[in-house]
Amino acid sequence: MSKTYSICLLPGDGIGPEIIAEGTKVLDALGKKYDTEFIYEEALIGGIAIDETGSALPPETLEAAHKSDAVLLAAVGGPKWDTTDPEKPRPEQGLLGIRKELGLYANLRPIKIFKPLADASSLKPEVIEGVDMMIVRELTGGLYFGERGREYDKEGCGTNGAAGQRAFDTLEYSEYEVERIVRHAFETARKRSKKVHSIDKANVLESSRMWREIAHRVAKDYPDVEIVDQLVDNTAMQLVNHPAQFDVVVTENMFGDILSDEASMLTGSLGMLASASLGDGTALYEPSHGSAPDIAGQGIANPLAQVLSVEMMLRYSFDMDEAADDISRAIEEVLNEGWRTGDIANESTPRDNIVGTAKMGDLIVEKL
Numbered sequence: 001m002s003k004t005y006s007i008c009l010l011p012g013d014g015i016g017p018e019i020i021a022e023g024t025k026v027l028d029a030l031g032k033k034y035d036t037e038f039i040y041e042e043a044l045i046g047g048i049a050i051d052e053t054g055s056a057l058p059p060e061t062l063e064a065a066h067k068s069d070a071v072l073l074a075a076v077g078g079p080k081w082d083t084t085d086p087e088k089p090r091p092e093q094g095l096l097g098i099r100k101e102l103g104l105y106a107n108l109r110p111i112k113i114f115k116p117l118a119d120a121s122s123l124k125p126e127v128i129e130g131v132d133m134m135i136v137r138e139l140t141g142g143l144y145f146g147e148r149g150r151e152y153d154k155e156g157c158g159t160n161g162a163a164g165q166r167a168f169d170t171l172e173y174s175e176y177e178v179e180r181i182v183r184h185a186f187e188t189a190r191k192r193s194k195k196v197h198s199i200d201k202a203n204v205l206e207s208s209r210m211w212r213e214i215a216h217r218v219a220k221d222y223p224d225v226e227i228v229d230q231l232v233d234n235t236a237m238q239l240v241n242h243p244a245q246f247d248v249v250v251t252e253n254m255f256g257d258i259l260s261d262e263a264s265m266l267t268g269s270l271g272m273l274a275s276a277s278l279g280d281g282t283a284l285y286e287p288s289h290g291s292a293p294d295i296a297g298q299g300i301a302n303p304l305a306q307v308l309s310v311e312m313m314l315r316y317s318f319d320m321d322e323a324a325d326d327i328s329r330a331i332e333e334v335l336n337e338g339w340r341t342g343d344i345a346n347e348s349t350p351r352d353n354i355v356g357t358a359k360m361g362d363l364i365v366e367k368l
Contacts, residue, residue: 003036005318008068008282010061010098013047013091014291015301015357016074022303022361023072023310029365030314030323041068045098046076046091046291056094062101070317071098071284074306075291086150099139103280105177106184107137107256108312109273109288111243111263116335120268120344123240128266133246134192135263136185137256139277141177142207144253146170173207173252178214184278185250186222192247195226199235199251199259211252232259239263264288271302271343274309276316283317285309299356302341304331307364330367339363 009024011017027038043061050056056076065071077091098104111133113121121128147170151157158164182198189196198215200208212229219227230238232255238245239262251259264273270289277284287305295301311327314320338353345354355363 003034004039005036005069006039006041006067007313008061008064008071009040009042010045010065010071010073011042012045012074012076012094012291013078014075014293014296016046016076016291018296018299018301018357019287019303019306020072020074022357022364023074023306025361026307026310026327026364026368029368030320030326033326033368034320034323036318036320036323045073045094047078047081049094050081050089050091054089056089056091057097057101061094062098065098065102065282065284068282070313071102071282072309072313073098073284073286075287075289077291078293080293096144098284099277100145102277102282102284103140104277104284105138105140105279106181106277107135107139107260108188108276108278108316109135109137109260109264110312111135111260111266111273113267114272114332114335116332116338117268117272117344119346121266122268123243123266127241128243130244131266133243133263134188134248135256135260136181136188136248136250137260138173138177138181138250138252139279140253141173142253143169143171144257146172171205171207171252171254173210175210175214178211179218182215182218182250183221185248186218186225189225189248190222194224195228195247197228197230197235197246197249199230199232199249199255201232201255202229203231207252215250235259236262239266260288269302269344271305271341272308274305274312276309276312278316283313285313285317299358300342301357302343303357303361304341307331307361326368327364330364333367334360334363 011020043064113131150167153163154166157166200211202208202212273288311324314324
């Protein structure tokens with residue numbers, strides 16, 4: 001083989017092992033086509049890691065991730081590990097932790113309408129026509145990583161002035177954190193339609209006022225790119241009212257978490273959306289959906305978001321744009337032929353065209 005890449009595989013929980021198997025199936029097929037070898041090392045993360053090691057992110061997983069060329073993750077979490085006890089580990093800590101430890105501060109979530117699935121959206125076809133946006137979310141700052149705590153038996157915090165609990169989470173950002181994510185968004189916009197919506201809550205939050213100041217300072221270095229300031233609540237409304245107005249959307253961690261999930265439903269299914277987390281270390285690629293424990297082990301999960309995360313990995317980590325384009329084309333062809341997993345099927349989908357996880361992967365490989 002002329003090229004060799006090492007990939008840290010993190011199947012995680014729920015449907016994770018099923019869908020990541022289809023991702024590697026596609027990678028292996030492309031490896032043969034492009035004289036490239038992909039070497040996999042599987043590691044634990046999330047709930048299964050808690051069960052086996054007591055930690056959602058064992059040291060061995062971080063070691064495997066650091067020495068790989070890319071990390072491919074499937075999904076973490078499930079009701080088995082749900083807890084409100086701040087002393088107990090939670091699966092999501094594994095995901096937040098690996099992003100932090102790898103220095104992955106930029107999350108890219110492409111939101112694009114696949115024409116064969118336009119009728120799967122809850123919005124009218126004329127509203128979602130032309131939707132093709134990239135949400136750039138800051139990943140390692142804000143509420144999710146700020147100081148937090150809980151106090152008990154604090155006077156005045158209970159009902160009718162009695163003693164009770166008090167909890168707090170701190171939303172904080174440093175200047176460099178804002179500048180680097182905004183700059184990433186402008187660089188991305190230069191390769192697209194040269195328009196950036198910078199999302200904040202500057203009418204209320206001091207952190208947002210700093211965000212806006214820095215965004216406009218960075219914008220001066222990109223005179224060819226238009227910047228639009230927009231409040232987060234207005235953005236939430238505009239995403240369902242006129243989503244085609246957006247090209248690149250950049251925002252802080254929690255706002256980005258919420259808005260990207262809202263935007264994902266423009267396509268009709270989270271099962272069609274991938275994401276890339278980039279930064280100073282090894283990049284991480286994953287579907288945008290969760291672990292779907294209710295259907296785990298049934299072989300009916302939609303693997304397309306996982307396969308699309310492979311597409312992003314080929315594009316951003318391995319500079320294999322032609323192979324990435326092959327995946328996009330193959331998925332489009334499979335959908336055009338009417339093949340569907342249950343989550344993207346509708347009442348008009350022929351029963352024989354509704355396929356399981358492995359069959360959908362096989363259909364994509366046939367088109368590569």
